[in-house]
Amino acid sequence: MTETQQNLRIRVRGLEKSFGDRHVLRGIDFDSPAGTSTVVLGASGSGKSTLLRSLNALEVPERGSVAIGEVEIDFAGLPAGRAGRKKTGELRAQSGMVFQAHNLFPHRTVVENVVEGPVVAQRRPREEAVADARALLEQVGLGDRGDTYPFELSGGQQQRVGIARALALKPKVVLFDEPTSALDPELVGEVLAVITDLASQGWTTVIVTHEIRFARQVADQVLFLDDGVIVERGTSDEVIGDPQQDRTRRFLSRIL
Ligand code: ADP
Ligand code: MG
Numbered sequence: 001m002t003e004t005q006q007n008l009r010i011r012v013r014g015l016e017k018s019f020g021d022r023h024v025l026r027g028i029d030f031d032s033p034a035g036t037s038t039v040v041l042g043a044s045g046s047g048k049s050t051l052l053r054s055l056n057a058l059e060v061p062e063r064g065s066v067a068i069g070e071v072e073i074d075f076a077g078l079p080a081g082r083a084g085r086k087k088t089g090e091l092r093a094q095s096g097m098v099f100q101a102h103n104l105f106p107h108r109t110v111v112e113n114v115v116e117g118p119v120v121a122q123r124r125p126r127e128e129a130v131a132d133a134r135a136l137l138e139q140v141g142l143g144d145r146g147d148t149y150p151f152e153l154s155g156g157q158q159q160r161v162g163i164a165r166a167l168a169l170k171p172k173v174v175l176f177d178e179p180t181s182a183l184d185p186e187l188v189g190e191v192l193a194v195i196t197d198l199a200s201q202g203w204t205t206v207i208v209t210h211e212i213r214f215a216r217q218v219a220d221q222v223l224f225l226d227d228g229v230i231v232e233r234g235t236s237d238e239v240i241g242d243p244q245q246d247r248t249r250r251f252l253s254r255i256l
Pocket of ligand 1: 019022024042043044045046047048049050051
């Protein structure tokens with residue numbers, strides 16, 4: 001357990017999101033109990049990123065609700081203008097997001113990259129943010145790299161800085177969108193090890209990944225998304241080990 005961690009649950013009900021006439025999320029419901037890892041599987045275009053981005057209101061669905069801890073948004077009832085932005089901002093602050101690739105500031109050191117959010121966006125005292133950043137870098141196995149520049153790091157190390165940067169904002173849950181998809185195969189393991197570590201420390205996580213062995217090992221719950229609908233859900237042994245739906249079986253046989 002880390003000092004930043006508050007270990008909260010996620011509750012999603014009836015999420016619907018369209019882009020123009022493309023109905024991308026078609027009624028998503030799930031719960032991620034506090035301290036558990038939910039892995040989202042699904043083919044490209046099935047709506048995984050849209051779902052993850054809806055959890056922190058980077059996308060605003062037309063209908064449905066997301067609750068993370070005490071912060072809940074009913075998207076259909078979201079007020080227009082400033083009041084709505086305040087509400088989406090509150091939800092966004094609940095989660096840290098780790099993307100495929102992190103655009104680290106190339107001309108700033110690793111520590112400066114990690115403290116940017118806390119100091120600029122959260123107006124935290126720099127000294128305190130730097131101390132936290134060094135502790136987080138230690139946690140992701142980069143304790144000795146704080147004063148180097150991104151170009152001196154491998155892709156896997158940069159991605160671990162990205163994780164430290166997400167955690168530096170003191171989120172309540174962490175969302176990962178294909179965190180290893182942009183990495184050379186030999187660098188994938190070190191990033192997955194950090195995520196596994198966070199999950200075992202009791203962070204609530206939602207992870208989109210195609211790394212099936214990792215998914216099977218880390219997931220308390222697996223959701224299989226097909227064309228904006230969760231068509232299969234269960235433990236990793238159920239969904240990955242013994243899938244019941246043809247669509248899940250076909251997907252798994254393609255990527256295994
Ligand atoms: P996944 O992450 O599973 O590959 P996405 O959530 O990225 O799927 O995309 C789901 C569908 O929504 C795709 O058809 C994609 O083209 C479409 N889509 C995603 N974002 C946008 C957007 N900003 N504008 C229009 N269409 C989008
Ligand atoms: Mg995606």
